[in-house]
Every structure is written in C-alpha cells, then in structure tokens.
Amino acid sequence: MIYPEETYFSYQKAKTIVQRLKLKTSLQWKQYARSGAKLKDIPSDPSLVYGRTGEWKGWADWLGTAKNPEKKFLPYKEAQAFVETLKITNVKEWKLYCTSGDKPDTIPAYPPDVYQNTGEWQGWRSWFGKQNYVSFKLNFLPFEQARAFAHTLRLCSLYEWQQYCKFGDKPDNIPVWPDRIYSGKGGWKGWKNWLGNLHPNIIKRNIEKSIASQSNFLPFEQARTFVHTLNFKSEHDWLLYCRSGNKPTDIPDIPSIMYKHTGEWKDWNDWLGISADDSLLHFLPYQNARAFVHKLKLENQTKWDFYCKSGNIPQDIPIDPDTFYTETGEWTDWKDWLGV
Numbered sequence: 001m002i003y004p005e006e007t008y009f010s011y012q013k014a015k016t017i018v019q020r021l022k023l024k025t026s027l028q029w030k031q032y033a034r035s036g037a038k039l040k041d042i043p044s045d046p047s048l049v050y051g052r053t054g055e056w057k058g059w060a061d062w063l064g065t066a067k068n069p070e071k072k073f074l075p076y077k078e079a080q081a082f083v084e085t086l087k088i089t090n091v092k093e094w095k096l097y098c099t100s101g102d103k104p105d106t107i108p109a110y111p112p113d114v115y116q117n118t119g120e121w122q123g124w125r126s127w128f129g130k131q132n133y134v135s136f137k138l139n140f141l142p143f144e145q146a147r148a149f150a151h152t153l154r155l156c157s158l159y160e161w162q163q164y165c166k167f168g169d170k171p172d173n174i175p176v177w178p179d180r181i182y183s184g185k186g187g188w189k190g191w192k193n194w195l196g197n198l199h200p201n202i203i204k205r206n207i208e209k210s211i212a213s214q215s216n217f218l219p220f221e222q223a224r225t226f227v228h229t230l231n232f233k234s235e236h237d238w239l240l241y242c243r244s245g246n247k248p249t250d251i252p253d254i255p256s257i258m259y260k261h262t263g264e265w266k267d268w269n270d271w272l273g274i275s276a277d278d279s280l281l282h283f284l285p286y287q288n289a290r291a292f293v294h295k296l297k298l299e300n301q302t303k304w305d306f307y308c309k310s311g312n313i314p315q316d317i318p319i320d321p322d323t324f325y326t327e328t329g330e331w332t333d334w335k336d337w338l339g340v
Contacts, residue, residue, distance in 0.1 A: 007041070011055035014042045019064035025110040026059040048240060059113045074106045076120035082107060084129035090139065091124055092172065116306060123302055141173045143187035149174055151196035157254075158191050158322060179333065218250045220264035226251065228273035238272065239319060284316045286330035292317060294339035301334050 033044040043049040050056040098109040108114040115121040165176045175181040182188040242253045252258040259265035298304050308319045325331035
C-alpha cells in the first residue's frame with residue numbers, strides 16, 4: 001500500500017479543534033497524540049510542523065492555556081525556591097505531589113511548559129534543587145546491575161534505547177540517561193558498553209532478531225517509492241519525520257539496518273530520492289560541527305533541543321549528535337558538544 005503525502009489543517013483551525021479538548025500541558029497532549037484518537041489532519045508534533053511556517057507560539061497558545069500566565073504562576077526563581085523546600089527528589093515524587101491537592105495554584109504542575117519559552121527552564125535537577133536531586137541517583141541500580149539489564153534488551157543503537165525508554169516498559173530503577181547518572185566514578189564506559197553490542201556478531205544477531213519481529217514492513221521498493229513522495233532533501237528531514245509520529249508503521253525508522261540485511265539498501269540518496277549533485281545529507285565532521293555549536297552559546301541540552309525545534313539548525317548539523325557521532329566514534333559528551 002502506498003500512502004499519500006501528509007497534509008495538515010492550518011495552524012488556526014488545528015489550534016481551535018485542539019483547545020476543545022481542554023488539555024492543560026504538553027505532556028497531556030503527547031499522551032493524547034499517542035492514544036489513537038487524534039485526527040490525522042493535526043500533527044503529533046505541532047511545534048515542528050508549525051514552527052517551520054513561523055506560526056508556532058508555544059504550548060500555552062496551542063492548548064489555549066495562555067491566559068495571563070505571568071499573573072497565574074510565580075516567576076521561575078520564586079517558584080523554584082518554593083519547590084526546593086519540598087525536598088522532592090525526582091519526577092515521580094513530583095507527580096504524586098501535584099495530585100495530592102497540596103500544590104499552590106501559582107506553581108505549575110508541568111514547569112517546562114511555562115518556563116521553557118522564557119529561557120529560564122534548566123531541567124528537573126535545577127527545579128528540585130541540586131542537593132535534593134542527588135538522592136535521585138540512589139534510586140537507580142548500581143551500574144553493573146543496570147548494564148546487565150540493558151544487555152538483556154538486545155538493542156543495537158542509542159536510537160533504539162531512546163525508543164525503548166519512550167515506549168517500552170522500562171523499570172524505574174534504570175535511568176533514561178545512564179551516561180549522566182553513571183559518569184565519573186559511576187562506571188560509565190560508553191553506549192556500546194552499555195548496550196552490550198561491542199562485538200560485530202552480537203550486532204548481527206540483534207539485527208536479525210529485530211528484523212524477524214518486524215516482518216510487517218513494506219518491501220524495499222514499495223517503501224522507497226512512498227518515501228520519494230515526501231520530497232525530503234536530507235537525512236535530517238527524515239529524522240524529524242520519524243520523530244513527528246506521522247510515519248506509517250510499515251515503514252522502518254532505520255531503513256539502513258532493515259534493508260541492508262536484505263541486501264537492498266544502497267545509501268540515503270537512493271532512499272530519499274536525491275541526486276548526488278543535490279545531496280544535502282552529509283553532516284559536517286564532528287570538529288567542524290562542534291565549532292559551529294560552540295558559537296551558539298547554549299548552556300545545556302534543554303536549550304539545544306529548543307534550538308533544534310526553532311527550525312534554525314543548518315541541515316549539515318545533526319539534531320541527534322550523540323547518536324550520529326557515536327556511530328562514527330567521535331562523540332565525547334554533551335559538555336564537549338556545547339562547549340560548557
């Protein structure tokens with residue numbers, strides 16, 4: 001089956017429909033978008049789709065919650081100072097607190113929605129207070145036990161790990177970002193060591209197992225024909241599309257693995273339908289890309305994600321540098337990438 005090219009309602013029309021749902025946070029929107037009840041004419045990631053057209057004005061505008069937010073919620077520093085006194089150590093405890101009825105109305109239940117657009121949001125660690133958040137690490141298994149669990153998953157890449165954390169049944173005592181939790185003296189030795197795919201034979205076995213469970217994918221020729229209708233110009237466009245939630249389930253996220261196994265994969269130019277002369281899908285070498293990123297003066301990964309969603313990122317800079325440059329063997333860590 002060949003799928004038609006995706007089209008969406010105008011921003012205003014989509015926003016009007018969405019606001020009838022009475023959703024309060026972007027987290028609630030994401031849960032709704034995954035529920036299967038969303039109209040296909042409304043994108044799963046509106047910040048991406050309408051950000052490109054210049055219409056996106058933030059989650060509060062999208063959900064219809066932008067009614068004098070500056071009067072409803074405390075300024076970030078005051079709100080954070082209050083939360084710090086609660087001695088909450090992690091997001092799970094925060095959610096319980098928000099549903100307890102004890103939270104003041106002047107404190108947002110999902111602070112990224114309120115403070116990220118102002119540039120003040122610095123992550124959950126800062127929100128809870130660094131001295132409180134340290135105890136969050138104690139809730140995780142020791143590195144050796146956590147890594148042993150990760151090995152049982154037979155995942156092949158950082159991308160698959162991220163997908164598992166989003167949609168899989170990950171235990172609470174396994175961190176989403178083990179490189180942050182187990183860095184330094186924690187035992188962290190890199191993503192290949194964490195996933196257990198150091199040996200080529202293990203990678204091959206994992207891929208074969210993955211493909212055996214994904215027999216519902218279209219044959220290569222049909223899948224490639226569909227992808228050509230999207231008129232993407234780079235692998236960057238493909239990654240954004242896979243993240244949007246609009247990709248048909250019978251098209252693989254990682255065709256280079258799926259169809260390389262069958263012997264049909266050639267390269268990204270062939271997959272996307274780009275001539276060699278027009279190809280824009282070659283990312284800069286790590287050193288060059290990092291030098292560009294350092295000039296942006298971004299302070300943390302949250303601000304990097306916000307920058308990527310702004311639509312200003314050049315196409316020769318990957319939005320997932322930790323994934324791309326890990327595969328090339330050049331990735332160090334986020335501090336090195338951002339220059340902080």
